[in-house]
Amino acid sequence: MKQLLYILLFISISCSTEGTDDTSVMTDDGYTPLPNPALNFEIPSNFPESTYDVTQNPPTEQGFELGKRLFFDGRLASDGVVSCGFCHIQEFAFTHHTHITSHGVDGQIGSRNAQPLHNLAFMADFTWDGAATFLDSQFIIPITAEKEMNETISNVLNKLRDDDNYPQLYANAFGDQEITTERTFKALSQFIVMMISANSKYDKWERGEAVTLTPDEDAGRILFDAKCASCHAGTLQTDQTYRNNGLAIDPAFNDIGRERVTGLPEDNRKFKVPSLRNIEITFPYMHDGRLQSLQDVLDFYTNGVTASDNLDPLLVRPDGTLGLDITQDEKEKIITFLKTLTDNDFLLDNRFKEF
Structure with a gap:
């Protein structure tokens, strides 16, 4: 009977939050993280071993969802518009389709063509010149580049902390509501390492x-x-x-x-x-x-x-x-x-x- 009541309560909560951004389960002492199952990071049989060590940042359902939300959130840029997804469009393998070079905040034009994001879990380093040698640290480049997102990491974190939903999303992904640079970059990596293109x-x-x-x-x-x-x-x-x-x-x-x-x-x-x-x-x-x-x-x-x-x-x-x-x-x-x-x-x- 106790188990049945729990199931009914869970269904009631799920239905009441369906269609909203609030995925929290409220308790007397604050937020309780949602279940966070691991995702299956499977290397295709014709692929090499991954260079990204997923044991140090295992992709999970909630981590992936947090990373996805961050990827498409314009608040990572100074103008509140230019998200990662602004220059990396899925239908074109996450490139800036037809644009010669990427477009950043205030209509500024970058000097390089936006690269596709597939199979980055298998790459040794990143960007056209290899400026980043670790996927988690790569995100600082577009966020802080003047002609891309033109923002500071501290401003990004403050905007996320002030948001009504992000503290709960971080709790779901990492166990508590602390919003840090490391967690932000890890969540983005969890989203991107799952982008494996191997079925052509x-x-x-x-x-x-x-x-x-x-x-x-x-x-x-x-x-x-x-x-x-x-x-x-x-x-x-x-x-x-x-x-x-x-x-x-x-x-x-x-x-x-x-x-x-x-x-x-x-x-x-x-x-x-x-x-x-x-x-x-x-x-x-x-x-x-x-x-x-x-x-x-x-x-x-x-x-x-x-x-x-x-x-x-x-x-x-x-x-x-x-x-x-x-x-x-x-x-x-x-x-x-x-x-x-x-x-x-x-x-x-x-x-x-x-x-």
């Missing part, structure tokens, strides 16, 4: 599932392995190195790339090799979004590479000319293959949709 046609083929590549897709795969996979290597389609790929200097940005982090001249204008997963829908391309289509990208690698002291040796032909040898027919087949990397299950996954 290529993934299914690679795992030996009941999927067959078309003749053009398979021909494109073979060409890709021969001409592109030296850098876009492995299941993640990136070797996670930093390379100068011969882009002409854009005087509007004059971005020195990896050198900004290391201070080493040999890293001048080197940028991280991006993953090509979902590449079909993450245009425009390159660190500054200067190329609009996959055809443009392949045309650049055959005809547009410019000389520089740090140019990657892979882009120098045996006769000393620059670029890769790819015919138009081969380009078309490579593009056909690249489209097999689109993971619609991930792009439409309701877990990551904005509230």
Whole structure:
């Protein structure tokens, strides 16, 4: 009988709070955290081991929900509008679709193209120049960048503490209502590490599932392995190195790339090799979004590479000319293959949709 009464009470509370932001269970001495089951962080069979140590920050239902709410909350920015989700839109693999570079508070224009957020649990470091080597600490970069969210961490925490709902959400996720930098970043990481894109046609083929590549897709795969996979290597389609790929200097940005982090001249204008997963829908391309289509990208690698002291040796032909040898027919087949990397299950996954 006691158990039945408890169940009825729980149902009553659940119904009374349905459709509101208040998920609390009130007691005489304050808030009581809700149950917080662990989420299943499952590494796909064709993936490498994760670089993010989930044992130090195990994703949970309530931690994920807190991270999701923070991700889409404009109060993390100084204008109250530009959330993480403002520049990272799910339907486009969490990129800023069609924007050459990201847009920040007060309409300011950044200098770099917003990167996709899928599979960050498997990356060694983050951003185009590797300025962050730990996912939890990466969030400080966009939050404090003048042309992105232009806020201070202390202001963000104060706004969250003053909110009617966040103390309870932190209690649900972490056991009490204390709102700290560490907990905020951990919650965001719990949301993002669950963003695993691993169910494209290529993934299914690679795992030996009941999927067959078309003749053009398979021909494109073979060409890709021969001409592109030296850098876009492995299941993640990136070797996670930093390379100068011969882009002409854009005087509007004059971005020195990896050198900004290391201070080493040999890293001048080197940028991280991006993953090509979902590449079909993450245009425009390159660190500054200067190329609009996959055809443009392949045309650049055959005809547009410019000389520089740090140019990657892979882009120098045996006769000393620059670029890769790819015919138009081969380009078309490579593009056909690249489209097999689109993971619609991930792009439409309701877990990551904005509230």
